[in-house]
Amino acid sequence: MSRNLILGGALTALFLGAAALSFLWTPYDVTALDIPARLQPPGGAHLLGTDHFGRDILSMLMVGARTSIAVALVAVGIGITIGVPLGLAAASRAGGWMDELISRSADLIFAFPSLVIAILITAVFGPGALNAILAIGIFNIPVFARLARGAALSLWTREFILAARVAGKNRTRISAEHILPNIANLLIVQCTIQFSLGILAEAGLSYVGLGAQPPIPSWGRMLADAQTLVSLAPHVALIPGLTIVFMVLGLNLLGDGLRDHFDPRLRVLRT
Amino acid sequence: MILRLTLAAALLGGTAALAQQTDLTLAIQLEPPHLDPTSAAAGAIDSVLYSNVFEGLTSFTETGAIVPGLAREWEISEDGLIYTFHLAQGVTFHDGTTFDAEDVKFSLDRARAEDSTNAQKALYTGITDVTVIDPTTVQLTLDAPNGNLLFNLAWGDAVIVAPESIEGIKQTPIGTGPFKFDEWRQGDSITLVQNADYWGEAPFLTKATFKFISDPTAAFAAMMAQDVDAFSGFPAPENLPQFEGDPRFAVIKGSSEGETILAMNNKQPPFDNPMVREALSHAIDRQAIIDGAMFGLGTPIGTHFAPHNPDYVDLTGLSVYDPDRARMLLVDAGYAEGFTTTLKLPPPSYARRGGEIIASQLRNVGIETEITNLEWAQWLEEVFRGKDFGLTIVSHTEPFDIGIYARPDYYFQYDNPEFQALMKLLNATTDPAARSDMLAEAQTIIAQDYVNGYLFQLAFPTVADARLEGLWPNQPTQANDLTKVRWTQ
Numbered sequence: 001m002s003r004n005l006i007l008g009g010a011l012t013a014l015f016l017g018a019a020a021l022s023f024l025w026t027p028y029d030v031t032a033l034d035i036p037a038r039l040q041p042p043g044g045a046h047l048l049g050t051d052h053f054g055r056d057i058l059s060m061l062m063v064g065a066r067t068s069i070a071v072a073l074v075a076v077g078i079g080i081t082i083g084v085p086l087g088l089a090a091a092s093r094a095g096g097w098m099d100e101l102i103s104r105s106a107d108l109i110f111a112f113p114s115l116v117i118a119i120l121i122t123a124v125f126g127p128g129a130l131n132a133i134l135a136i137g138i139f140n141i142p143v144f145a146r147l148a149r150g151a152a153l154s155l156w157t158r159e160f161i162l163a164a165r166v167a168g169k170n171r172t173r174i175s176a177e178h179i180l181p182n183i184a185n186l187l188i189v190q191c192t193i194q195f196s197l198g199i200l201a202e203a204g205l206s207y208v209g210l211g212a213q214p215p216i217p218s219w220g221r222m223l224a225d226a227q228t229l230v231s232l233a234p235h236v237a238l239i240p241g242l243t244i245v246f247m248v249l250g251l252n253l254l255g256d257g258l259r260d261h262f263d264p265r266l267r268v269l270r271t
Numbered sequence: 272m273i274l275r276l277t278l279a280a281a282l283l284g285g286t287a288a289l290a291q292q293t294d295l296t297l298a299i300q301l302e303p304p305h306l307d308p309t310s311a312a313a314g315a316i317d318s319v320l321y322s323n324v325f326e327g328l329t330s331f332t333e334t335g336a337i338v339p340g341l342a343r344e345w346e347i348s349e350d351g352l353i354y355t356f357h358l359a360q361g362v363t364f365h366d367g368t369t370f371d372a373e374d375v376k377f378s379l380d381r382a383r384a385e386d387s388t389n390a391q392k393a394l395y396t397g398i399t400d401v402t403v404i405d406p407t408t409v410q411l412t413l414d415a416p417n418g419n420l421l422f423n424l425a426w427g428d429a430v431i432v433a434p435e436s437i438e439g440i441k442q443t444p445i446g447t448g449p450f451k452f453d454e455w456r457q458g459d460s461i462t463l464v465q466n467a468d469y470w471g472e473a474p475f476l477t478k479a480t481f482k483f484i485s486d487p488t489a490a491f492a493a494m495m496a497q498d499v500d501a502f503s504g505f506p507a508p509e510n511l512p513q514f515e516g517d518p519r520f521a522v523i524k525g526s527s528e529g530e531t532i533l534a535m536n537n538k539q540p541p542f543d544n545p546m547v548r549e550a551l552s553h554a555i556d557r558q559a560i561i562d563g564a565m566f567g568l569g570t571p572i573g574t575h576f577a578p579h580n581p582d583y584v585d586l587t588g589l590s591v592y593d594p595d596r597a598r599m600l601l602v603d604a605g606y607a608e609g610f611t612t613t614l615k616l617p618p619p620s621y622a623r624r625g626g627e628i629i630a631s632q633l634r635n636v637g638i639e640t641e642i643t644n645l646e647w648a649q650w651l652e653e654v655f656r657g658k659d660f661g662l663t664i665v666s667h668t669e670p671f672d673i674g675i676y677a678r679p680d681y682y683f684q685y686d687n688p689e690f691q692a693l694m695k696l697l698n699a700t701t702d703p704a705a706r707s708d709m710l711a712e713a714q715t716i717i718a719q720d721y722v723n724g725y726l727f728q729l730a731f732p733t734v735a736d737a738r739l740e741g742l743w744p745n746q747p748t749q750a751n752d753l754t755k756v757r758w759t760q
Contacts, residue, residue, distance in 0.1 A: 033631045035563040052509070053563055053627065127644065214627050214642050215634075228487040228507040 005257025011250025019065035028056035030063045031215045039233040049235050052225065057236070060217040061243050067129060067218045068247070071211075072198030074133045076191055079140020084187065086141070087148025088179060092171040094153055103149065106142035114139040115204055122210035129212040136201045140194050147190050151183040185262035192255035196248045203244050219244050292758045294478040295739070297751060298490065298499040300506050300619075301647075302458065302483035305441035308427040309382060312390035314668055314749035317427035318503070319461050319481045321750035324365075325430035325446035328356055328375065329421050335670065335747030337421050341370070341431055341447065351416030351701055358407045362470040365451045368435045371406040378431045379411070391428040391669075393678070394419075397698070418701040422671065427748065449474045449754050459483065463753075475741075475757035487620065494520070494734050501735035501742060503751050506620065508566040514734045521737045524568065525744035529666035529729030530575050531621055533629060536660055537722060538684040541610055548721035550600035552590035554636040555629060561727050564624035569727035574718040575673050578728050579745075582710040586718040590725065597636040609637025612661030616642060617650040621729060622664040629664070629724075655682045666729045670748050673710070676717050685722045 027047065034054035042049040048057040090102040118135035125131045152175065155161055164174050205211035206220025214221070219240045226237035301315040308316045308325060322330060330340035339345075342356035362370040379401045382389040389395070397420075400412040413420065423429065436445035444452050449471065450463035465477045482499055484490045487507035493499050494514070504527075505511065514520040533555065535542040542548055561569040570578045573586030601609065616626040623644060630640045640662065645653065654660045667675070677694035679686035690713065697709045718725070731746045741755035 031631055031634065033559070033563065033628055035559045035628070038563070052624070053631075209644050213644070215630055228491060228509055230488075231491075231513060232509055 002257050002260050004253045005261055008250050008253025008255070008257050011246055012254050015065050015247050015250065016069065018062045019069050022059075022062035022066055026056075026059035026062050028059045030055060030059045030217050039229065039236065041233070042235055042239075048239050049233070051222070051236050052229055052233075057222075057239055060222060061219070061240065064217040064219045064222060064240070065243075065247075067206075067212045067216060068199050068202050071129060071133050071136065071202040072195050075136035075140055075198045075201075076194050078133075078137030079144045079194060080187065080191070083141040083144025084148045084180075087145040087150075088152055088175040090145070090149045091152035091156060091179070092175050094156065099149075102145060106145050109139065109142045110146075115201060118201060118205060119208065119210060122205060127205075127210040127213060129216065132202055132205045132211045135205070136198050140198070143194060144187065144190065147186060148183060151186050152179045155179050155182055185258075189255050189259045189262065192251050192258060196251035196255070199244065199247055199251070291760075293476055294480070295476050295501070295753065295756060296480045296482055296499045297753075298482045298484045298493060298502040299751065300483070300485045300490075300504055302485075303461075306444040306452070306455070306461075307432075307440045308430055309378070309432060310388040310390075310441075317749045318751055319463075320444055320446070320448075320452075321427045321430070321748065322448060322752040322754060323450040323463055323479070324444050324448045324452055325427070325432070326448050327425055327427075327430045328358075329425040331425050331670075331747045331750065333743040333745060333747065333752070335745070337425050340425070341375075345421075352413050354411040354413070354420060355404070356409050356411070358409065359470055360407055362447050363468055364433050364436065364447055365445045365466060366433075366436050368433055370431065370433070370447050372403040372409040373406075374431050374433050375409045376401045376403050377434045377437075379429070381432070381437075382429060389428050391423070391426055393674075394423040394426065395429065415699045416701055417698050418706055419671075419698060425748070426670075427750070450476075450479060453478075472754070474754045476753055479753050481751070485618070497736070501733060501739055503731075503733050503742070504746075505732045505734045508568045508620075508730070508732060511566070511568070511732055511734070519737060521735050521739070523733040523735065523742065523744045525731040525733060525746065526570070526577070526579050527666075527668055527729045527731035527746040528577055528670040528672075528748065529668040529731075529746075530572060530577065530672075531569070531625070531664065531666040531726045531729050532575065533724030533726060534660075534663050534665060534683045535723055536658065536662070536683060537686070538658070539661060541604070541606060541612075542661065544604050545721060546600050546604035547606065548723075549590075550597040550604065550606075550636065551633070551638070552597075552721045552724050553593045553600065554597035554633055554638070555590070555724050555726070556592040556632055557587070557726055558592075559632070560625050560628050563628045564621050565727070565730065568730040568732065570730075571727050572725045574714040574725055575667070575676065575723070576710075576714050577670075580671075582707050584711045584714045586714060587725075589718050590721065594632075594636050601637060606637075609639065611639040611641065614640040614642050614662045614664075615650065615654050615660045616644050616664060617647055618644075619666070621666060625664050625726070629662075658682050658684060664726070668729070668746070668749055673713055673717070676713075676722060683723060685717070685720070687716070687720060690716050690720075 037050055038052050038054040040046055040050040046056045051057055086102050090099040093099055121135040122131045161178055164178055202211055203220035206218040207224045211220055212218040222240040230237050299318050303315040303319060304313050306316060308320055326340045328340055328342035329337050332338050341359050343359050344357050346355045364370055382395045383398060397413050397417050398411050399414045402410040404410055449466055449469040451466045453462040453464045455461045460480050460482045463479045465474060484493055490502055490506050491510045494502050511522055515522045535548055557571040571587050572578060573589055576583050614626055614630060616622045626642055630642055633640055654663050674694055675681050676685050677691040693709060693713055700706050733742055735742055738759050740759055741757055743752055
């Protein structure tokens, strides 16, 4: 196992664990305000200090991780469940009208900057975690569709696929039984990348007020709220900022590590 | 060498004397949607133009007193029905046309007209007739005595405009004031220049630029970097201590006419039940909101009236923070399980931060709120005009606006005939002592009816270069009157 994989895996596990733990226990209630105890520095009764309403920052980060991870996870889920079948379908009839339609549609969605469209969607349908999920999820569809199509295309010319076709399996079955397992590695790596982009997108949308609405804690909004307090209490902005950095870093390292791990050429080099 | 030094010193001294600044860059939070104060409710228009570009018959001073404006003196008939105004002479509009009684008639007729879009139309509908006696005399006839008339005429909504320039007023405002409109860079700034032909005392400044900065972080940065000379209505109260500790700046903590309220939709269940409204009033901890949202800046209020007004009655005792009582009232009102409602918040931090605090306090007594953050345009559309809300937080910055409680179609939809009759009586009364009593009664009625949750009087912090003087410390009306502003060194 590579260093990337271990470090990335550990960071990711840490955040997933914190989010999971927050369902059972947080140091403080995140919706309880304690105005007299606001802006306390890290250490003391509050491990990471308190924000401008006297809420415990550590507790908010734990519950905020839940929001971020849930949004990113569902958004990746949307991308995979819709994007991968579309990509496989396109590859199974390469050059056909369906391939054209799917590929061009994917290009079309790709042509728009994703965050801008996400802002548009949440502006039209109202801000909230659900619309943020939809907005981010829609942009995951073409990513997975393209990846699946590209990877599948190269497989369709291979002998074992030809053998399956000769054996009389139809294209859908071949896609599901032979192509999909062989591109799974690629998809998993892409998942971690899309997952980290999803976390960033959710933080960005929340930062501009279009993500999860108060009182649900969210990392992006914690940053936005801390904006005017930077000179007064830097930790209120630094801590959620660093949290986002480490979460995204962890996922990217994990992705890199997984790619190296799955890559047979590199596996040969390692041994 | 010595000679050269003295020369240099003399030169330096000379330039310092010459460098007496006569221009000002003043930042405010909101940009006006257009520049006609007589056809919109947006206070930002008055923030730029009131007393600078446009003048009324009477005007507000920085203390809220009413002084002569374009009308230099006036007589009131015995029965209080006829006001005769004697106008200032030799006044011209910025486009060179002369100002006379015809312009007054035009402006007031326009404000009262059937199709008028004047935001305070109701204030002027009691004027039945405007008669031009001669070019410098104009007579107003009322349908009933109105103790507030001179006050109402001082509002930015009653400034005098000219028929010659009314067409383009929204883009090029033409008034009679000491400053002329020069340029509007949309999204950035409005520049005014001194009006050399001003009829009154000339201002000290030759040029004034109003810059629009709504983001609290940008406001802090602009002020710290001295990109702007002053910020009127500084949006981030948490940063004030830093300016106070800096000798370059002066911090003026003035008061505004902004009664900040948790408005409840009186026609929408469950807020149509007075017990529910009373429960909410007891569920709210005002001091926590002032500390948490405004960093301690603001005065608690118990009714819709400014505490600095001599007629203010302290009714905060009617709605002390008592969550147990709130829960009991909810049980009595049939909401033992609590309920869920909407809380729609406009952009200012008093609303956004205050909203989170109130949501937490209400949750404490079993009321769940769904918070929606709205931009001003959306808020005006959904809440103010559409009346589609349960709760909202807003600061009512108009001066002396308790009369809005007599308007059943106003957005919080309070409909109490007793109060409406009292307001009618008040408007018809000119005796100061009787008016005081009636105002006290009016404040008590709306406090006892728990129409809204009365939170605090919005403070009006100004951060300015320490060398500036003459800025209004308070906001008796939304205005930045620059006529007395000058640099001291």
